[in-house]
Amino acid sequence: MMSQNGKAESIGIDGLDIEDISLGFEKDSGEPIDTIRSRVSLTRDATRAISITALETLREGAKFMGVVGLRGNLKNPFGHIDASIWKEGELPARMIAASYEYCEELTRIEAANFYHSFKYLPQEVRQSICAYYAFCRRADDIADGDYTDLFPGGSENSSESKDYRTEIERIMGEPVLEREAYDDKMSQLFYYRKKLSTAYTTVTSTDPIFIALKDTVERFRIPRSLLDDMISGMEDDLHRDRFETFEDLYEYCYKVASTVGLVCIEIYGYNAPEAKDEAEAWGIYMQLINILRDVLEDSARGRIYLPLDELHRYGISDQDVLDGAGLLHHPGWEGFCRSYIKRAKSYGRTARGLLGHLDRQSRYSPAAMMAFYDSILKKIGKSDGDVFSERVQLSKPEKISLAAWVYFRYRFLPI
Structure with a gap:
C-alpha cells in the first residue's frame, strides 16, 4: 500500500531482525510484452525480510492470532508485519x-456460490483451489475495485515501478483510466506480480495468499505462465475498453x-490431454456469459466487451450500448443475443467433455459451476x-435444487 509521498504505509515493528533485500525489474526497451511481464521477480537485495524467530517474539497484541477477528471479519494473520x-x-x-485457512475463509466470504462447489472436494484439493x-x-x-494491496517497501514512484509502467504503456498504448488511478493500479499489479514470483523461487512472501499459493504450485506443478x-x-x-472482434475478445477471455480452468484441472487432476482444450473452453464459456449478463453494469463505466464488429452487423452502435x-x-x-448465445453454448458443449476426464471426487465442483x-x-x-430489468441470477431454491441434482449426477452416476 503506497502513501501520498510514495512511501509504503505499514505498521512498523521495532527491534525485529529485519534486513534489506532487492526487487528485480530491469528496464530493457524493445522486448515483447510477455517477456517484460515474466521478468518481474522478487530477489534478496532491496526490500525487507523478517525472520520467523522474530515473529514469535512479538507482543501478544501483534503476534499471529488466526484468520478471523473478534467480530468475525477476515484477518490477515501476518498483516502487522x-x-x-x-x-x-x-x-x-x-x-x-x-x-x-485464510484463503479458504476469504473464499467463503467473497464467493459463497463457488465455495459451495468447493466444499465437497478432498481437503488438499479444496485448500489449493481456495488458495x-x-x-x-x-x-x-x-484492477477492477478499490482494494489496496499491501507490499511493504513498494512505491508507485519507485524507478522500477515507473519503468515497468512505461514499458507496458509503450506496447499497449494509453490507459483508459485517469492517470492517477492507472499509476496506482498498475503499480499494485506490478508488486502483486513480484509476490507471484516468490511461489517459484526460494524466497517466500509474508502474504498468506502467496504462502498458500507457493505450496499449491509446488504440490501440483502449476506453470507460472498461467498465473502471469x-x-x-x-x-x-486498464488499457482497453473496447474489443473490435471476437478474436480480440477471445484473447482477453483466455x-x-x-487460465483459471487450466490451473483448476492441474489441481483437480485429469486423465486425458484433451482436458486442456476443454478447460480452456470452460473458461471462455463462463466469461462470455459474465460479459452478456453484465452489459448494463459495464456500459455505465464506459466499457463494451461485446465484439464491436458483430454489434455493428446488427445495426447496434457503440452509443446504443452505452445508452444502457x-x-x-x-x-x-x-438477433445479436441469439447469435452470441449460440456461440457461448458451443463452448459450453466442449467444456462439458471435461467432466469425464476428471477424478470423480473432483467432478462435482466444475459440474456445479457449469450447471x-x-x-x-x-x-x-x-x-x-x-x-437490463434486473440482474440475471439464480434464486436460493434454484441453487439448492440444482446443486443437489448435480451432486447426485456427477458423484454417483456414470458420465
Missing part, C-alpha cells in the same frame, strides 16, 4: 496451514478465465436478452 518476505526458505507447517481463488480474487479487486497471464489480463483491462437499458428495445439486440452458468444463460435466452 512490516516486511515483504521471510528470511527463512521454508516455513513451519502451522504457518502454511494458517495461510490456507488459487484468493490469488485471482485479489488481482481482480486491485491472469495478471496480464487485469493489466490489459487470460482472465481460461434502451438497448433491449433495439431491433438488432434480440449454474447453464441456467443463467437459459434465463437470458428466454427473456430475449433482457439483462
Whole structure:
C-alpha cells in the first residue's frame, strides 16, 4: 500500500531482525510484452525480510492470532508485519496451514456460490483451489475495485515501478483510466506480480495468499505462465475498453478465465490431454456469459466487451450500448443475443467433455459451476436478452435444487 509521498504505509515493528533485500525489474526497451511481464521477480537485495524467530517474539497484541477477528471479519494473520518476505526458505507447517485457512475463509466470504462447489472436494484439493481463488480474487479487486494491496517497501514512484509502467504503456498504448488511478493500479499489479514470483523461487512472501499459493504450485506443478497471464489480463483491462472482434475478445477471455480452468484441472487432476482444450473452453464459456449478463453494469463505466464488429452487423452502435437499458428495445439486440448465445453454448458443449476426464471426487465442483452458468444463460435466452430489468441470477431454491441434482449426477452416476 503506497502513501501520498510514495512511501509504503505499514505498521512498523521495532527491534525485529529485519534486513534489506532487492526487487528485480530491469528496464530493457524493445522486448515483447510477455517477456517484460515474466521478468518481474522478487530477489534478496532491496526490500525487507523478517525472520520467523522474530515473529514469535512479538507482543501478544501483534503476534499471529488466526484468520478471523473478534467480530468475525477476515484477518490477515501476518498483516502487522512490516516486511515483504521471510528470511527463512521454508516455513513451519502451522504457518502454511494458517495461510490456507485464510484463503479458504476469504473464499467463503467473497464467493459463497463457488465455495459451495468447493466444499465437497478432498481437503488438499479444496485448500489449493481456495488458495488459487484468493490469488485471482485479489488481482481482480486491485484492477477492477478499490482494494489496496499491501507490499511493504513498494512505491508507485519507485524507478522500477515507473519503468515497468512505461514499458507496458509503450506496447499497449494509453490507459483508459485517469492517470492517477492507472499509476496506482498498475503499480499494485506490478508488486502483486513480484509476490507471484516468490511461489517459484526460494524466497517466500509474508502474504498468506502467496504462502498458500507457493505450496499449491509446488504440490501440483502449476506453470507460472498461467498465473502471469491472469495478471496480464487485469493489466490489459486498464488499457482497453473496447474489443473490435471476437478474436480480440477471445484473447482477453483466455487470460482472465481460461487460465483459471487450466490451473483448476492441474489441481483437480485429469486423465486425458484433451482436458486442456476443454478447460480452456470452460473458461471462455463462463466469461462470455459474465460479459452478456453484465452489459448494463459495464456500459455505465464506459466499457463494451461485446465484439464491436458483430454489434455493428446488427445495426447496434457503440452509443446504443452505452445508452444502457434502451438497448433491449433495439431491433438488432434480440438477433445479436441469439447469435452470441449460440456461440457461448458451443463452448459450453466442449467444456462439458471435461467432466469425464476428471477424478470423480473432483467432478462435482466444475459440474456445479457449469450447471449454474447453464441456467443463467437459459434465463437470458428466454427473456430475449433482457439483462437490463434486473440482474440475471439464480434464486436460493434454484441453487439448492440444482446443486443437489448435480451432486447426485456427477458423484454417483456414470458420465
